[in-house]
Amino acid sequence: MNGNVFDGLKVAEFAWVIVGPATSRYLAEHGATVVKIESHKRLDTMRGTSPFANNKPTVDSSMAYGRHNPNKYSVSIDLQHPNGKKLAWKLIHWADIVTESFSPGTMEKWGLGYEDVRKLRPDIIYLSSSMQGRGGPHSSYAGYGMNAVNLCGFTEVSGWRDKRPAAPHGAYTDYINARFNALALVAALDYRRRTGKGQWIEQSQFETSLHFFAPPLMDYQINGRIMGRDGNRYPQAAPHGVFPCQGNDNWIAIAVLNEEQWRNFCQAIGQPHLAGRKEYATLPQRKKNEDELEKLVGDWTRCLTPEEAEKLLQKAGVPSHIVAKPKDVYEDIQLRERHYFVPIEHPVMGRQSYEPQSSFILSKTPRRIKRPSPCLGEHNEFVFKNLLGMTDEEIAGHIADGSITTELPGQFKVSM
Amino acid sequence: MYHQEAESTLPPYRILDLTEGGCMLGGRLLADLGADVIMIEPPGGSPSRTGPHYKNVVDPEKSLFWWAYNANKRGITLDIARAEGRKLFKDLVRKSDAVLESFEPGYLDHLKLGYPDLGRIKPDIILTSITPFGQNGPKAHYQASDLTVWASGAYLYACGNPDRAPTWISFPQAGLFGGAEGAIGTMTAIWHRNNTGEGQHVDVSMQESALSPNLNILQMWDVSGVEFHRLGGALYVPSTGVQQPIYFECRDGYVMILVQGGNEPFISSSARLVKWMAEEGMAPEWLVRLNWTLDYDATTMGQPIADRVGEAVERFTLTRTKAELYEEGAIKRQILIAPVSNTKDISENLQLKSRDYWEKLDHADLDDAVVYCGPFIRMSETPLKYQRRAPLIGEHNDEIYGEELGISREKLDSLKEKRII
Numbered sequence: 001m002n003g004n005v006f007d008g009l010k011v012a013e014f015a016w017v018i019v020g021p022a023t024s025r026y027l028a029e030h031g032a033t034v035v036k037i038e039s040h041k042r043l044d045t046m047r048g049t050s051p052f053a054n055n056k057p058t059v060d061s062s063m064a065y066g067r068h069n070p071n072k073y074s075v076s077i078d079l080q081h082p083n084g085k086k087l088a089w090k091l092i093h094w095a096d097i098v099t100e101s102f103s104p105g106t107m108e109k110w111g112l113g114y115e116d117v118r119k120l121r122p123d124i125i126y127l128s129s130s131m132q133g134r135g136g137p138h139s140s141y142a143g144y145g146m147n148a149v150n151l152c153g154f155t156e157v158s159g160w161r162d163k164r165p166a167a168p169h170g171a172y173t174d175y176i177n178a179r180f181n182a183l184a185l186v187a188a189l190d191y192r193r194r195t196g197k198g199q200w201i202e203q204s205q206f207e208t209s210l211h212f213f214a215p216p217l218m219d220y221q222i223n224g225r226i227m228g229r230d231g232n233r234y235p236q237a238a239p240h241g242v243f244p245c246q247g248n249d250n251w252i253a254i255a256v257l258n259e260e261q262w263r264n265f266c267q268a269i270g271q272p273h274l275a276g277r278k279e280y281a282t283l284p285q286r287k288k289n290e291d292e293l294e295k296l297v298g299d300w301t302r303c304l305t306p307e308e309a310e311k312l313l314q315k316a317g318v319p320s321h322i323v324a325k326p327k328d329v330y331e332d333i334q335l336r337e338r339h340y341f342v343p344i345e346h347p348v349m350g351r352q353s354y355e356p357q358s359s360f361i362l363s364k365t366p367r368r369i370k371r372p373s374p375c376l377g378e379h380n381e382f383v384f385k386n387l388l389g390m391t392d393e394e395i396a397g398h399i400a401d402g403s404i405t406t407e408l409p410g411q412f413k414v415s416m
Numbered sequence: 417m418y419h420q421e422a423e424s425t426l427p428p429y430r431i432l433d434l435t436e437g438g439c440m441l442g443g444r445l446l447a448d449l450g451a452d453v454i455m456i457e458p459p460g461g462s463p464s465r466t467g468p469h470y471k472n473v474v475d476p477e478k479s480l481f482w483w484a485y486n487a488n489k490r491g492i493t494l495d496i497a498r499a500e501g502r503k504l505f506k507d508l509v510r511k512s513d514a515v516l517e518s519f520e521p522g523y524l525d526h527l528k529l530g531y532p533d534l535g536r537i538k539p540d541i542i543l544t545s546i547t548p549f550g551q552n553g554p555k556a557h558y559q560a561s562d563l564t565v566w567a568s569g570a571y572l573y574a575c576g577n578p579d580r581a582p583t584w585i586s587f588p589q590a591g592l593f594g595g596a597e598g599a600i601g602t603m604t605a606i607w608h609r610n611n612t613g614e615g616q617h618v619d620v621s622m623q624e625s626a627l628s629p630n631l632n633i634l635q636m637w638d639v640s641g642v643e644f645h646r647l648g649g650a651l652y653v654p655s656t657g658v659q660q661p662i663y664f665e666c667r668d669g670y671v672m673i674l675v676q677g678g679n680e681p682f683i684s685s686s687a688r689l690v691k692w693m694a695e696e697g698m699a700p701e702w703l704v705r706l707n708w709t710l711d712y713d714a715t716t717m718g719q720p721i722a723d724r725v726g727e728a729v730e731r732f733t734l735t736r737t738k739a740e741l742y743e744e745g746a747i748k749r750q751i752l753i754a755p756v757s758n759t760k761d762i763s764e765n766l767q768l769k770s771r772d773y774w775e776k777l778d779h780a781d782l783d784d785a786v787v788y789c790g791p792f793i794r795m796s797e798t799p800l801k802y803q804r805r806a807p808l809i810g811e812h813n814d815e816i817y818g819e820e821l822g823i824s825r826e827k828l829d830s831l832k833e834k835r836i837i
Binding site: 063148261 | 483566605632638643649671754756
């Protein structure tokens with residue numbers, strides 16, 4: 001067997017919620033050792049987010065947390081406690097990479113900011129991710145993924161012209177940001193390997209996300225055009241949309257990208273004569289008559305299940321796919337072929353399906369999910385003893401003085 | 417321009433970029449980090465030179481989409497489908513670290529330019545293939561577009577108004593995810609090659625990256641059997657079925673306000689909002705008296721109170737602009753407000769200006785300098801550099817074929833004549 005790409009690489013993850021944890025998963029899936037620094041006193045929001053296995057909300061049974069953290073180890077430290085800080089420093093000395101995603105100034109306040117760390121570890125690669133970055137009038141703006149999707153422009157261009165915008169669900173930009181971070185980390189490793197130098201990677205999630213929206217921004221700055229929303233239409237294709245099928249809230253996505261596909265489409269729906277009709281003969285014509293065209297497509301799809309429509313259209317060579325619901329992806333034959341969902345036994349949740357974060361398979365060193373998401377503080381002994389070489393007595397001392405946290409300060413509360 | 421003297425994060429790894437559409441972002445990111453990325457277009461130009469266009473002039477050399485995702489790259493033309501073109505391509509591969517491509521699976525194999533073929537020419541080559549569903553499997557040859565791939569990831573189903581079809585993000589995203597994944601996969605493979613001398617094939621699935629933004633809704637089904645229903649922006653509380661309105665119309669568009677209770681920081685934020693409304697004489701008595709901890713707890717409240725609060729808040733937001741609500745509400749008063757920004761708002765945003773975000777690149781051929789999105793991340797030792805605008809069609813043919821491969825002037829002319837380049 002080939003080794004894993006990042007065998008021996010060590011990550012100390014102070015980052016929480018989504019962006020930071022999703023970032024380190026790229027490394028963990030390819031062999032890196034990632035230790036999450038958590039605390040019973042300041043729970044990762046995701047630990048309180050549904051769904052909970054067996055419908056029992058506990059600190060260790062959220063699969064929202066699970067989804068973002070397999071393959072990692074968890075320690076529980078009180079970073080406000082002087083002896084907790086000592087443990088954090090031990091982890092920093094151990095690590096190649098430190099990640100954090102608190103509001104700007106938080107790590108600095110704890111004496112764990114990049115400038116502090118750099119003095120003792122000039123070769124550290126330190127990632128800080130925040131919503132709007134350091135400096136500037138909005139730096140302290142409270143960062144929630146739900147805010148960012150609006151700020152970054154994605155909400156304005158989602159939904160229908162005659163309705164208010166329909167925001168993309170959840171924390172959309174978090175999943176953009178994690179990718180740019182992972183790339184920057186590997187590039188920084190490459191630089192360190194050549195020069196021995198570490199560095200500070202500072203992310204404004206706002207600035208990063210705009211790269212997924214760059215041409216419309218240029219269109220405004222050069223041409224003064226403000227992009228709006230238009231359902232599922234697209235200037236370069238018609239028909240192009242999501243059409244209703246038989247059953248409750250069932251849909252199919254169809255995109256006719258060129259004239260050949262248009263002819264194939266007409267064949268597939270049993271109306272080859274349409275291809276010859278003047279009002280639909282060219283893309284500009286189809287765009288002009290798009291309302292009628294969409295009605296005609298809908299009349300056809302409505303009589304079929306999404307699966308039937310997809311089958312007929314694919315056979316004819318027309319880009320199409322059912323609008324998958326969550327339950328559909330667990331049965332998706334393509335995802336099964338790529339072993340996308342990985343079932344693993346979790347000590348509290350039982351058998352759960354985990355997803356990889358990397359959407360790529362390396363032919364010789366493929367992604368791997370080997371361990372479930374950790375319980376809170378599950379690896380205190382393993383990390384402090386086996387990875388950091390501390391003695392049982394030392395660890396017991398930290399537990400006794402509360403710098404290793406072991407209990408929630410109050411009752412566990414579900415946040416979402 | 418700043419920091420042009422600093423080192424690059426990456427050495428000039430030679431990357432040949434054959435991708436199209438949003439996937440072109442992958443090579444762009446590697447180029448920003450310092451790689452020597454060469455965009456290879458078919459003679460006559462790439463089909464990805466699409467609109468919008470510079471000053472609305474429809475011209476492949478004025479495609480803003482092309483500019484955005486190919487800045488910092490060099491560009492050549494080459495017809496790899498013909499024998500002479502294939503030979504040139506192989507000559508380029510011999511001097512390269514990685515090849516990025518987004519053709520239908522099997523297309524390069526059919527041209528005898530697949531991973532095994534390239535591996536014979538250069539054993540440690542990395543080939544990164546970005547496709548809708550991956551290289552193998554029952555859907556590998558599905559006809560697909562950005563929208564249909566988006567649909568296959570279930571995230572599309574989660575977005576849009578409940579009474580109409582689910583809606584995508586009007587600027588296509590799936591290809592961009594594929595491109596970003598291609599860049600990470602390529603760098604991961606380069607790290608492995610640097611350690612072991614071994615190249616490999618990187619197989620990106622855009623479907624898989626389209627699953628990524630689902631937050632917890634896949635698990636809601638898998639773990640709890642709960643089906644997600646899109647709400648077009650309201651906040652849905654699964655345990656009660658209550659929808660809390662969080663999008664509000666204002667004078668020039670919309671804002672989101674996380675009007676919630678039950679937990680901090682929402683309780684304090686909502687209380688601060690009501691205080692502001694009261695100062696402006698726009699908070700009804702019952703709203704001032706509302707206990708955000710007890711009366712607006714998502715797990716116990718009912719729909720009528722949610723609707724009532726929503727209407728009262730919107731009466732207030734309608735008196736103000738996005739910018740006023742953001743600057744005074746979010747920044748000064750620490751209320752959880754976000755503007756629903758459009759491209760104009762973003763372009764004029766104070767924070768981006770204050771951090772010197774926007775970059776200008778010279779387009780000497782147009783006698784103009786054009787504003788681009790700034791560095792995708794800030795790196796203290798090796799700041800990302802903006803060195804060149806996207807290449808014109810075949811702009812670097814002479815430089816790369818002539819100077820680097822040593823092809824003679826006559827031979828180049830003949831290749832041009834035959835439309836190989």
